[in-house]
Amino acid sequence: MSLIHQRATAVRHTLDAVRAAGLGAEHNAAEQIDAAREALRNLAAQPELFPTEQYPFRSELASGFYRLGEDADRRNALYVLVGKARASNAPHRHPSWALIAGVSGNEHNVLFERIDDGSEPGKGKLRKRGEHSIVAGDVLYMPAGDYHTIQVDGDELAVHLHIYGIGVDGPENRGAPVFRGPDSEAYDVNNRGPLSLGVQRVSLAHVVEAHQAKPLAFFAVDHAVQLPEEVPPAVPVSSAEGAVLPAGLPADTHHVLVLIGDA
Known part of the structure; x- marks a missing residue:
């Protein structure tokens, strides 16, 4: 079986297992979280499926972001992120749960909760509630509503799998606050349109290989x-x-x- 088909099969099995876990937008039971976490950990334990020549990083300051699969309604959306040290982003939240698994390298996540009452548009306050360095073998679960930042640490190229209950380019993401910094009380509203995700690079040899299957x-x-x-x-x-x-x-x-x- 070619690499393309191996990856497609592994992704399909992972998404099937995540769906079977039955995670909802909120209030998930520990056994549901554990089942979904284990499914993503098993996929991340196959680094040969995600060669960085096929999933290159964009620049020294921005990660490569590639969709691997999702449901027709953009739920259970699985991505691979590839980045080098200094790639980071602002505190933001997702409209549903999220799981992050390490394939290689170190993706440092800082988690925040919002502690203001939301009464003043454009202003708010975050409180740090934890941080996690995600390396190979680690899987982080984040419930809906948590804010986080991501930064790639170390010299090794970082490859991580992210799966979201709702895909990042779904309409549910629009209107969500994005804080200007961890200590800032000002935020901007996410009104971006469809994301421009990275396009996977596949060599002719891989296409010829897949042609046999x-x-x-x-x-x-x-x-x-x-x-x-x-x-x-x-x-x-x-x-x-x-x-x-x-x-x-x-x-x-x-x-x-x-x-x-x-x-």
């Missing part, structure tokens, strides 16, 4: 607009149908499709 269907990456509802998230396409796009897919350049299958 069963079809993977198609993937939409870096799309600027949401795919039409009538287009399912995965549609197997044979060589005879390869020149025909699935019904309902706009004939424009907003969607990058990767077709892999039998000749």
Whole structure:
């Protein structure tokens, strides 16, 4: 089995296990959290599935951020983050639970809770409630509403898996406060549009390798607009149908499709 198919199979099994754990937006039981945490830990324990030449970091100050899979409604969204030392971000929260697992390197997370009453728009106050350095074998669970910052520590290239109850480009993320710093009482509102996620680099050799196995269907990456509802998230396409796009897919350049299958 090719690397592409090994990774696709492992991601599918991981997401199946996370769904089976039944995590909700809030108030998850310890056994649910443990089941989802173990599923992500098992995936992160296979670093050979995430070679950094396929998932490069963007710059010295920004991590590479790549979607591995998600549900049709953008729930249970799994990503791989790749970054070097000094890559960091501002205190922010997610609209649902989150799990972060280490593949390699050190991703330092500082967790905060918001302690003001939210009565004054644009102003608030955070209180630090903990910090975790996530390395290979570690998995951090964050409930909805927690704020956190991420910073890559050390000289080693850091590779981590993040899975969110709701994907980062879902509409539920808009309007969320993003504090200007851990000690700042000022925040900005997240009104960004769809994210521009990294595009995985796959060599011709990997495509040829995958060509020997069963079809993977198609993937939409870096799309600027949401795919039409009538287009399912995965549609197997044979060589005879390869020149025909699935019904309902706009004939424009907003969607990058990767077709892999039998000749």
